[in-house]
Amino acid sequence: MSEKKNPAPGDGLRSLRTTSLFRAVNFELYAKPNIAIMAVGLVALAGCAGYIAYMRSKYEGLGYYGALKDDGSEHFEKKKSKWD
Known part of the structure:
Protein backbone atom coordinates (compact mmCIF):
# COMPACT_ATOMS: atom_id res chain seq x y z
CA MET A 1 0.00 0.00 0.00
CA SER A 2 1.16 3.48 -0.72
CA GLU A 3 1.29 6.04 1.99
CA LYS A 4 -0.69 9.21 1.59
CA LYS A 5 1.60 12.20 1.62
CA ASN A 6 0.33 15.28 3.40
CA PRO A 7 0.71 18.40 1.27
CA ALA A 8 3.19 20.91 2.60
CA PRO A 9 3.07 24.63 1.95
CA GLY A 10 4.66 25.42 -1.39
CA ASP A 11 3.80 22.09 -3.03
CA GLY A 12 1.28 23.82 -5.31
CA LEU A 13 -0.91 21.82 -7.67
CA ARG A 14 1.36 18.79 -7.59
CA SER A 15 -0.01 17.89 -4.18
CA LEU A 16 -3.67 17.92 -5.24
CA ARG A 17 -5.52 14.87 -6.47
CA THR A 18 -6.39 15.37 -10.12
CA THR A 19 -7.31 13.23 -13.12
CA SER A 20 -4.88 12.21 -15.84
CA LEU A 21 -6.88 14.22 -18.36
CA PHE A 22 -6.49 17.41 -16.30
CA ARG A 23 -2.74 16.82 -16.01
CA ALA A 24 -2.44 16.16 -19.77
CA VAL A 25 -4.42 19.26 -20.74
CA ASN A 26 -2.69 21.53 -18.20
CA PHE A 27 0.83 20.17 -18.56
CA ALA A 67 -0.87 55.86 -42.95
CA LEU A 68 -4.28 54.82 -41.67
CA LYS A 69 -7.05 53.85 -44.05
CA ASP A 70 -10.71 54.64 -43.43
CA ASP A 71 -11.31 51.16 -42.01
CA GLY A 72 -8.55 51.63 -39.41
CA SER A 73 -5.89 49.41 -41.01
CA GLU A 74 -2.36 50.70 -41.51
CA HIS A 75 -0.40 50.71 -44.76
CA PHE A 76 2.83 52.36 -45.90
CA GLU A 77 2.72 55.26 -48.36
CA LYS A 78 5.57 57.14 -50.00
CA LYS A 79 5.95 60.68 -48.67
CA LYS A 80 4.79 63.23 -51.23
CA SER A 81 5.86 66.82 -51.48
CA LYS A 82 3.40 69.63 -52.13
CA TRP A 83 5.90 70.98 -54.65
CA ASP A 84 5.79 67.92 -56.95
Whole structure:
Protein backbone atom coordinates (compact mmCIF):
# COMPACT_ATOMS: atom_id res chain seq x y z
CA MET A 1 0.00 0.00 0.00
CA SER A 2 1.16 3.48 -0.72
CA GLU A 3 1.29 6.04 1.99
CA LYS A 4 -0.69 9.21 1.59
CA LYS A 5 1.60 12.20 1.62
CA ASN A 6 0.33 15.28 3.40
CA PRO A 7 0.71 18.40 1.27
CA ALA A 8 3.19 20.91 2.60
CA PRO A 9 3.07 24.63 1.95
CA GLY A 10 4.66 25.42 -1.39
CA ASP A 11 3.80 22.09 -3.03
CA GLY A 12 1.28 23.82 -5.31
CA LEU A 13 -0.91 21.82 -7.67
CA ARG A 14 1.36 18.79 -7.59
CA SER A 15 -0.01 17.89 -4.18
CA LEU A 16 -3.67 17.92 -5.24
CA ARG A 17 -5.52 14.87 -6.47
CA THR A 18 -6.39 15.37 -10.12
CA THR A 19 -7.31 13.23 -13.12
CA SER A 20 -4.88 12.21 -15.84
CA LEU A 21 -6.88 14.22 -18.36
CA PHE A 22 -6.49 17.41 -16.30
CA ARG A 23 -2.74 16.82 -16.01
CA ALA A 24 -2.44 16.16 -19.77
CA VAL A 25 -4.42 19.26 -20.74
CA ASN A 26 -2.69 21.53 -18.20
CA PHE A 27 0.83 20.17 -18.56
CA GLU A 28 2.50 23.53 -17.89
CA LEU A 29 1.07 23.59 -14.36
CA TYR A 30 2.91 20.40 -13.42
CA ALA A 31 6.17 20.70 -15.36
CA LYS A 32 9.18 22.23 -13.67
CA PRO A 33 10.54 25.37 -15.40
CA ASN A 34 13.35 24.68 -17.85
CA ILE A 35 15.81 27.57 -18.08
CA ALA A 36 17.30 26.45 -21.43
CA ILE A 37 13.92 26.29 -23.19
CA MET A 38 12.92 29.59 -21.61
CA ALA A 39 16.12 31.22 -22.92
CA VAL A 40 15.53 29.89 -26.44
CA GLY A 41 11.97 31.25 -26.39
CA LEU A 42 13.15 34.63 -25.13
CA VAL A 43 15.80 34.86 -27.85
CA ALA A 44 13.24 33.90 -30.52
CA LEU A 45 10.72 36.47 -29.26
CA ALA A 46 13.37 39.20 -29.07
CA GLY A 47 14.56 38.27 -32.58
CA CYS A 48 11.05 38.58 -34.01
CA ALA A 49 10.46 41.93 -32.32
CA GLY A 50 13.86 43.17 -33.51
CA TYR A 51 13.14 42.08 -37.08
CA ILE A 52 9.80 43.89 -37.09
CA ALA A 53 11.45 47.05 -35.72
CA TYR A 54 14.23 46.76 -38.32
CA MET A 55 11.78 46.39 -41.21
CA ARG A 56 9.70 49.32 -39.98
CA SER A 57 12.76 51.58 -39.68
CA LYS A 58 13.95 50.45 -43.12
CA TYR A 59 10.67 51.52 -44.73
CA GLU A 60 10.67 54.81 -42.84
CA GLY A 61 14.26 55.43 -43.97
CA LEU A 62 13.21 54.97 -47.60
CA GLY A 63 10.65 57.74 -47.24
CA TYR A 64 7.56 55.72 -46.37
CA TYR A 65 5.29 56.40 -43.43
CA GLY A 66 2.48 54.48 -41.79
CA ALA A 67 -0.87 55.86 -42.95
CA LEU A 68 -4.28 54.82 -41.67
CA LYS A 69 -7.05 53.85 -44.05
CA ASP A 70 -10.71 54.64 -43.43
CA ASP A 71 -11.31 51.16 -42.01
CA GLY A 72 -8.55 51.63 -39.41
CA SER A 73 -5.89 49.41 -41.01
CA GLU A 74 -2.36 50.70 -41.51
CA HIS A 75 -0.40 50.71 -44.76
CA PHE A 76 2.83 52.36 -45.90
CA GLU A 77 2.72 55.26 -48.36
CA LYS A 78 5.57 57.14 -50.00
CA LYS A 79 5.95 60.68 -48.67
CA LYS A 80 4.79 63.23 -51.23
CA SER A 81 5.86 66.82 -51.48
CA LYS A 82 3.40 69.63 -52.13
CA TRP A 83 5.90 70.98 -54.65
CA ASP A 84 5.79 67.92 -56.95
